[in-house]
Amino acid sequence: MATTSCIEFQDVVAGYKDFMILNKLSLQARRGAITLLLGPNGAGKSTVLKTLFGLLKPRQGRILLDGQDITGASPKELLARGIAFVPQGRNLFGQLTVHQNLELGGITLGMKTTHARIPEVLEFFPRVRERLHSQASALSGGEQKQLEIGRALLLRPRVLLIDEPSIGLSPLVVQDVFKLLRRLAEQGTTVLMVEQNVKSALKVSDEAIALESGRRVLQRPAAELLADPHIERLFLGGAHAATPAAA
Numbered sequence: 001m002a003t004t005s006c007i008e009f010q011d012v013v014a015g016y017k018d019f020m021i022l023n024k025l026s027l028q029a030r031r032g033a034i035t036l037l038l039g040p041n042g043a044g045k046s047t048v049l050k051t052l053f054g055l056l057k058p059r060q061g062r063i064l065l066d067g068q069d070i071t072g073a074s075p076k077e078l079l080a081r082g083i084a085f086v087p088q089g090r091n092l093f094g095q096l097t098v099h100q101n102l103e104l105g106g107i108t109l110g111m112k113t114t115h116a117r118i119p120e121v122l123e124f125f126p127r128v129r130e131r132l133h134s135q136a137s138a139l140s141g142g143e144q145k146q147l148e149i150g151r152a153l154l155l156r157p158r159v160l161l162i163d164e165p166s167i168g169l170s171p172l173v174v175q176d177v178f179k180l181l182r183r184l185a186e187q188g189t190t191v192l193m194v195e196q197n198v199k200s201a202l203k204v205s206d207e208a209i210a211l212e213s214g215r216r217v218l219q220r221p222a223a224e225l226l227a228d229p230h231i232e233r234l235f236l237g238g239a240h241a242a243t244p245a246a247a
Helices: 045-052 075-080 098-105 111-122 126-130 141-153 171-186 198-204 222-226
Strands: 005-016 019-030 034-038 060-065 083-086 159-163 190-194 207-212 215-221
Touching (some): 005 045, 005 190, 019 190, 019 207, 034 171, 034 198, 045 190, 075 083, 083 141, 098 141, 126 141, 141 159, 159 171, 171 190, 171 198, 207 222
Parallel strands (some): 034 190, 159 190
Antiparallel strands (some): 207 215
């Protein structure tokens, strides 16, 4: 039977040296949907993204992309398969121009393809387009985050992983970023997001998965979760106790 799952973790164990963070984690993210990862600090949210993108190798378990096993694949291989990752913080070359940063983002495509795609990416970011020949370090925090996302979009990813996109941004810019993610999902991109601004993120998401101690304890439609009076427990801890039947 056909499945709408794009990403699937099957009993994945992963972490750093002898410290395991993901403990036989199983989850699924639907194709063409925004899935929000929730949970207290240390629950394993960012580790899910890093493991999916090949920055951490699973010790056990399997990771599937559209039903194909990608366990242990390198970031380069995963980029070629259409997975792009926008990590926390600022990850730009500050002394280079906006245009040069975009060129580096498309280095695996070749310059001809990259130059052809840059204008279509900049359609999403008119303010960044106006600053095309400015140094990246001269951009505002919001413009820098938009440039990072734009750089990822050059690859026309089928899956976009994004970690804490709202950090350091004004509320208005955050809403612009969320609207962009919603637009990408409506165009078929699968988005897996970690975000501290939980209520705002739930408004734009389709599903939410709560983690505790590296395990999935709850998965529900985002709109349903937004109306849950126990929502705070999902990122302060105690999600399993709050809604045991929903996991």
